[in-house]
Amino acid sequence: MEKTFHMLLYRAFHAQRNYLRPFLSEIGLGSGQPKLLSYLSRKTECCQRELADYFEIDPAAVSRMLDTLEKGGFIARKTDSSNRRADSITLTQKGVRAHNAWQKHCEEMEDIMLRGFSDAERAQFADFLSRAHQNFHETWTKEGDVSCGN
């Protein structure tokens, strides 16, 4: 019934989110938090601004999610000694475990979502999605050079 890319993308994304939601409470994370853990598991250490820029979300949202993650013992925050405005954020052991558990559920989800896709189709789908994202990014950086780095 719905043919626009806008709605197709919305519905695919939303189905994914609905699938994963029950696992959030199981692991003890809020809906926006897994991606932060994921980034930290690769970057080891970073500041809040970097997270906000990478995911193109409001710094205030990052600040509050990290409050919750810190209270839950998933991350540790300390002020960066070389720039005392900035925080330096790292995963705790508990944070690493939570990230791994989440990853497992994400992989299971991909198996479901991509059922019936050949390897070539999967590669092409991934390519389409990253090109779509990239196209937005090029538009933004062109007109006015908005904050969002990378």
Place this chain on the structure above:
Amino acid sequence: MEKTFHMLLYRAFHAQRNYLRPFLSEIGLGSGQPKLLSYLSRKTECCQRELADYFEIDPAAVSRMLDTLEKGGFIARKTDSSNRRADSITLTQKGVRAHNAWQKHCEEMEDIMLRGFSDAERAQFADFLSRAHQNFHETWTKEGDVSCGN
């Protein structure tokens, strides 16, 4: 940097939402509301449950968004005479205009998002997205026959 489909889909969807956000306040709509207008513009008349099922969102969210849309004069609500539990919802003239304005922005957005995609690629991308969504749906309806009709 980010390779999982989960994140690729998130980032593409999120970029789309970030692009469209400024137009929401311009038209006077909240972020979840345009899709309801879109559905109503095709169905002419429906109840709240149908919207919640189609978009796979919480009925409470639908109820509150319709409150706002009703106050803003975008939709009209009356109780369905043949089933007095249910509401019958229709677009007002203002709602139709808002929907049309929104559609225009969505089309512009697609031009940006799909820049560099051939016609064949666009068709394939749309097919991938709807298959991805469909795969989730088949999983859900298989195990336990969850509420979400269609």
Place this chain on the structure above:
DNA sequence: TGTCAATCATTGATATATCAATTATTTATT
């Protein structure tokens, strides 16, 4: 060196989304 602008993080106000519980109406069962 001293002021001004820029940057990182936080807080308050508001809107949206989920979950759980409630009310009102309809359908099913005995």
Place this chain on the structure above:
DNA sequence: AATAAATAATTGATATATCAATGATTGACA
């Protein structure tokens, strides 16, 4: 016909996201 179960919508509690404004620190430059 009377009671129980199911359905449509709403409300309250809580979490998340945005926007605007503030505080603290750093960097630029006159």
